[in-house]
Amino acid sequence: MFIQTETTPNPQVLKFLPGRTVMETGSRDFRSAEEAGASPLAAAIFDLDGVNRVFFGADFLTVGKLVSADWDHLKAPVLAAIMDHFTSGQLLFGAGAEAAGDEDAYEGETAQVVAEIRELLDTRIRPAVARDGGDILFDRFEPDTGTVWLHMRGACAGCPSSSATLKSGVENMLKHYVPEVVRVEQTL
Template identity: 45%
Template sequence: MISRIARNTTTHCSQATKSAVTILSKRSTARLHTSRSTQLSSSSTITSSRRPSLRPLTRIPSMQARSMFIQTTPTPNEDALKFLPSQRILPASFGTRTMEFLSGRDAHASPLARKLFAIDGVKSVMLGPDFLTVEKVGRAKGDDASSGSVAAGDEDPAAVSWMVLKPEIFAVLTEHLSAGLPVVVEGTHAAADTAASEDDDEVVAMIKELIDTRIRPAIQEDGGDIEYRGFTPEGVVQLKLQGACRSCDSSSVTLKNGIESMLMHYVEEVTGVEQVLDPEEQVAINEFAKFEEKLKKQKGNGSEESAAGTSTAPPAL
């Protein structure tokens, strides 16, 4: 009996001990969870208080983000340079046509050309689909020499080097094109020299197609252009060179060896090609021819006078 009571007592003691241990364990676990949750909440509070606030990014305007790239290409004419911006120059309605301006007074249809003529040393401007050609004052040619102040082939006093002109031209092009300003005034149309017409016969239609598809792209590569002026009953195609090719020394070679050969090869009715000049250009050439003739006479008279001055009379007897 005593032993059974002792066993029961021992059993109750052990159960009581186990329950006490279990209670203590649960309390310690609860305290541990409470302390951890407190630490986490305090740390999150500190972190949230220290985290910097994010500001929304300011959107950069597309016009400011874009950059204007302009390349230059030399032409066969040393006084003309071809500029290639990274965007189209003339409106898409112009197609592959060009516009040429020989002075600031003629550039009323193009605000960009007027700005370029304001630069000292710019002689002519030709606007193309994706390029423009600027001709500077250089050697005296034609109307420059006809006045008599500058001899043909000599450097014009108003001549400026490309090292001086290029930065100014770059600045004008970058400012004008980046601002999205119009290159030509609204309502300006391209010349329709090679456009199909009801009055064109088969031969003229073939000539115009060759000019548009074969000849014009090749000449525009050199910073120039060509304008169809007519087809004579004798089979002569009348053309006008523009841009860098207009005042190039090899313009006659371009007409004869290049354009004439191609047209005569594909169109058997073509017998030749001739360049047609505007009345102002023709007057300048005529004046230049008169000036050259005048110089020849002056040189001839000077040589005769010098020869007469050096001759000595025979001694008197």
């Protein structure tokens, strides 16, 4: 098994490409060792000193490290944990621990606006962000203020350039294609 690595715009996050599907659908972000308990792979990576975040995408995973940790010392153990997991045939998640759906109930015209926002996110924005090892998920739309709230995950969470990506890229695109959108904010 050959696992490629790529840097991301966030110097504290490295992208790992195992050459196979990681998640069939959706994505999953683990921000603590407790959350990682839902996945044997995430738990094994969190067991390594210096790891503070793990994110699973469709065909990649990203690992975040503490500022005090060094990729020169951390990269090989992460690669070993990923290889051990995939060669052992273990499931990615324990029973009942897969990612939950994020569908909200909107009605009428607001439902149409939300559908347009989600479509733009899924077809144009998320694929571009995934190339950098991250993901952006819809949280909610406030029709009274025209505010879209988004979760930035993976390499995007805490990235020095995430504010610029959110405002210059995502907000401008959503405002251009969906006139009801006035601004975009990040859900923390």
